[in-house]
Amino acid sequence: MVQTQKPQIVWSERLRNLTDRARENLVDGALTDAYKANREEVIGILNRALASEWSAFLQYWHHYFMASDLHSSALREMFKKQAAEEMEHARAIGERVQLLGGVPCTRPEDISSLTPTPVQYGHDLRSMLEADLIGERATIMFYCEVVRHCGNDDIVTRRMFEDLLEDEEEHADELLRLLYQFDATTSEQIPSLHEAPKGVAEAGVRRPEVMRAAGGRR
Numbered sequence: 001m002v003q004t005q006k007p008q009i010v011w012s013e014r015l016r017n018l019t020d021r022a023r024e025n026l027v028d029g030a031l032t033d034a035y036k037a038n039r040e041e042v043i044g045i046l047n048r049a050l051a052s053e054w055s056a057f058l059q060y061w062h063h064y065f066m067a068s069d070l071h072s073s074a075l076r077e078m079f080k081k082q083a084a085e086e087m088e089h090a091r092a093i094g095e096r097v098q099l100l101g102g103v104p105c106t107r108p109e110d111i112s113s114l115t116p117t118p119v120q121y122g123h124d125l126r127s128m129l130e131a132d133l134i135g136e137r138a139t140i141m142f143y144c145e146v147v148r149h150c151g152n153d154d155i156v157t158r159r160m161f162e163d164l165l166e167d168e169e170e171h172a173d174e175l176l177r178l179l180y181q182f183d184a185t186t187s188e189q190i191p192s193l194h195e196a197p198k199g200v201a202e203a204g205v206r207r208p209e210v211m212r213a214a215g216g217r218r
Contacts, residue, residue, distance in 0.1 A: 037153035043102035046093055050105045051114035053090040057083050059119045063128040072125055082171055089164055129179050136172035
């Protein structure tokens with residue numbers, strides 16, 4: 001007859017201690033003393049990110065409204081989709097601010113002062129796409145810094161920004177493919193522009209100096 005072993009009882013004292021500490025400061029809800037980050041600093045970072053998402057939402061909607069030429073029907077839908085995704089990002093960040101005991105940034109004057117990526121209004125399809133790509137790249141760098149800063153001190157905020165980063169990278173990649181062509185065998189940029197943005201660009205619009213490196217395609 002096979003005898004089953006009883007599970008080893010571990011962490012008895014540690015878990016009793018955690019339960020005792022959980023009885024303290026009940027009004028803090030989910031925020032326990034296991035949270036090791038600087039709460040006020042994280043709330044400030046979150047509100048800057050929230051302001052950035054509001055700005056991105058407004059920028060994409062503006063480009064949706066202004067992309068009205070014959071070449072832009074597909075781009076208008078892309079702008080609309082990106083705007084909806086930025087709004088969802090804003091919702092997630094705002095809820096995290098509230099859970100940590102802060103007040104989410106929603107007033108226009110606060111958004112304009114806190115956002116690291118102010119709204120950029122392009123004057124044609126190409127400049128709109130370039131402005132959006134620059135904004136996405138800046139947001140990617142910002143959110144990478146947030147992930148590193150939170151580390152294991154605020155795991156939930158870190159994981160949220162990791163998810164947001166994935167979305168922002170997809171946005172940037174989509175914008176890049178709309179702006180530039182690449183050789184499918186080498187991932188090197190082809191020295192030409194896609195015809196739809198090219199056809200409506202003004203003569204003086206300068207192309208970005210930073211191009212995608214070979215081998216960077218996913």
